[in-house]
Amino acid sequence: MSLTINIYYTGKNGSAKAFAKEMIESGVVNEVRNEKGNKKYEYFFPENDPETVLLIDRWESKEALDLHHKSPMMEQIVKLRDKYNLKMKVEQYTEVSMDNQNFESVIRNRTATRKFKDKKVEKEKIYKILEAGRLAPTAKNMQPQKIYVASSNEALEKIDKVSPCRYNAPTVLIVCSNKSIAWQKDGYSSYEMDASIVATHMMLEATNVGVDNIWIEMFDKKALKKEFNLEDNIEPVCLIPIGYKADDYKGNPLHNKRKDLKEIAEFI
Numbered sequence: 001m002s003l004t005i006n007i008y009y010t011g012k013n014g015s016a017k018a019f020a021k022e023m024i025e026s027g028v029v030n031e032v033r034n035e036k037g038n039k040k041y042e043y044f045f046p047e048n049d050p051e052t053v054l055l056i057d058r059w060e061s062k063e064a065l066d067l068h069h070k071s072p073m074m075e076q077i078v079k080l081r082d083k084y085n086l087k088m089k090v091e092q093y094t095e096v097s098m099d100n101q102n103f104e105s106v107i108r109n110r111t112a113t114r115k116f117k118d119k120k121v122e123k124e125k126i127y128k129i130l131e132a133g134r135l136a137p138t139a140k141n142m143q144p145q146k147i148y149v150a151s152s153n154e155a156l157e158k159i160d161k162v163s164p165c166r167y168n169a170p171t172v173l174i175v176c177s178n179k180s181i182a183w184q185k186d187g188y189s190s191y192e193m194d195a196s197i198v199a200t201h202m203m204l205e206a207t208n209v210g211v212d213n214i215w216i217e218m219f220d221k222k223a224l225k226k227e228f229n230l231e232d233n234i235e236p237v238c239l240i241p242i243g244y245k246a247d248d249y250k251g252n253p254l255h256n257k258r259k260d261l262k263e264i265a266e267f268i
């Protein structure tokens with residue numbers, strides 16, 4: 001259980017970024033992180049809006065957040081915010097159960113979902129899934145992954161134009177890899193392998209937090225690049241529709257058709 005607050009600070013002429021920089025460099029961010037009950041206090045810089053900074057603030061409970069609001073540090077934060085004359089938009093999420101499963105049940109419960117209900121995926125869960133993609137190993141740690149989170153009607157319509165496999169999911173992760181960052185040697189590039197590991201991490205984390213998902217290969221990569229204006233070096237590798245399976249979804253008939261261990265593994 002936890003409580004997440006997303007605060008969008010918007011300013012002018014780079015003031016929001018300057019505010020975040022001062023918060024980080026003055027040590028306020030670290031002080032908040034050390035407060036009892038704080039699980040995350042981190043700034044993000046949305047690429048599509050250079051005048052906005054997003055703070056993700058996560059607390060173990062409402063009581064911990066209330067204590068933070070009453071702390072002397074809060075005055076410091078408010079002073080800084082006023083200094084930079086920032087507008088604030090706050091999104092607060094009620095407690096979302098993350099229901100962490102054990103690893104064994106995650107790998108057994110993950111299965112392809114081909115019919116989603118309309119229910120949206122909570123942002124807190126989406127961030128947790130993305131974090132699993134951030135922590136994935138990549139060749140020489142080059143981290144070429146780039147993940148686009150398609151949730152707007154406009155973005156979902158574009159997905160539907162390039163793939164028949166959204167299955168009504170309210171969010172689709174477009175997992176890409178930057179070919180000019182990925183490790184390369186003798187004509188080989190690890191871009192696809194890296195993105196596949198990232199995608200696998202995210203699928204498993206999605207399952208872990210109770211979000212159904214599926215890996216989609218069937219989409220027109222060229223058309224997707226065009227629809228989303230992706231740069232040449234950004235290569236889409238797979239789509240991962242995520243959401244909650246429809247009540248009448250019968251499950252993937254192939255899920256339990258696994259070969260015997262002796263067919264896929266050998267001690268030599």
Ligand SMILES: Cc1cc2nc3c(=O)[nH]c(=O)nc-3n(C[C@H](O)[C@H](O)[C@H](O)COP(=O)(O)O)c2cc1C
Nearest residue numbers: 110111112114165214215216217218219252254255
């Ligand atoms: C690389 C890869 C590509 C896939 N592409 C598609 C796809 O384009 N469309 C689809 O409906 N399912 C796709 N799937 C889902 C598989 O069919 C599914 O994972 C497989 O049948 C095993 O079932 P399970 O995931 O329920 O265990 C893909 C899975 C993988 C790993």
